[in-house]
Amino acid sequence: MGTIIVFENVSLDGVTQDPTGEEGFSRHDWRAGLGPTDREAWDKLILDDALGAQALLLGRRSYEFFAARYPSRTGRLADRMNSLPKYVASATLADPGWKNSTVLDGDLAEAVAGLKHTVNGEIRVYASSQLVHTLIEHDLVDELRLAIFPLVMGAGNRLFGQTSAPKPLRLVDSRTVGDSLAYLTYQSG
Numbered sequence: 001m002g003t004i005i006v007f008e009n010v011s012l013d014g015v016t017q018d019p020t021g022e023e024g025f026s027r028h029d030w031r032a033g034l035g036p037t038d039r040e041a042w043d044k045l046i047l048d049d050a051l052g053a054q055a056l057l058l059g060r061r062s063y064e065f066f067a068a069r070y071p072s073r074t075g076r077l078a079d080r081m082n083s084l085p086k087y088v089a090s091a092t093l094a095d096p097g098w099k100n101s102t103v104l105d106g107d108l109a110e111a112v113a114g115l116k117h118t119v120n121g122e123i124r125v126y127a128s129s130q131l132v133h134t135l136i137e138h139d140l141v142d143e144l145r146l147a148i149f150p151l152v153m154g155a156g157n158r159l160f161g162q163t164s165a166p167k168p169l170r171l172v173d174s175r176t177v178g179d180s181l182a183y184l185t186y187q188s189g
Helices: 035-052 060-067 075-084 110-117 131-139
Strands: 002-011 055-059 086-089 101-104 121-126 142-147 168-176 183-187
Touching: 002 035, 002 110, 002 131, 035 075, 035 086, 035 142, 035 183, 055 060, 055 101, 055 110, 086 110, 101 110, 110 131, 110 168, 142 168
Parallel strands: 002 121, 002 142, 055 086, 055 121, 086 101
Antiparallel strands: 142 183, 168 183
């Protein structure tokens, strides 16, 4: 049985939009403010997280962002991202192109519930805020892992949207990554 684990980089005010500054929302790369110790610790956190995944579940825009970058990269993280099975939530993407990629058809909640029954292990969701909203609304997220960056964006898409009912979570781990990042892990229910 698979578990859906969402990993998000989040500002102190809950923004997840464009943390690299490459999408044009903000020209600010959140990592630019990190010292060398923070950056090294964050890089290790990301690599360790990817190594623990058995599959990726991504929204279309996040999929296209990663697919435009990782196939040409080298190193352990690139090797892992390129080799993992990837599932894309999209009504418009026909030919995903990136190795080991599958577009989910039909009702998203049903497709993801089915995916949880076919993938044995952790299914990782990265950088897909619209998808995360849907997964949370349908109680499909088993765990949230949040890397909290020490900045306030003031505007932008936020991790949590409106839900039809409260979604209880419990804190199962909190720690510091490097000198400035907080890393929080919550489990559903």
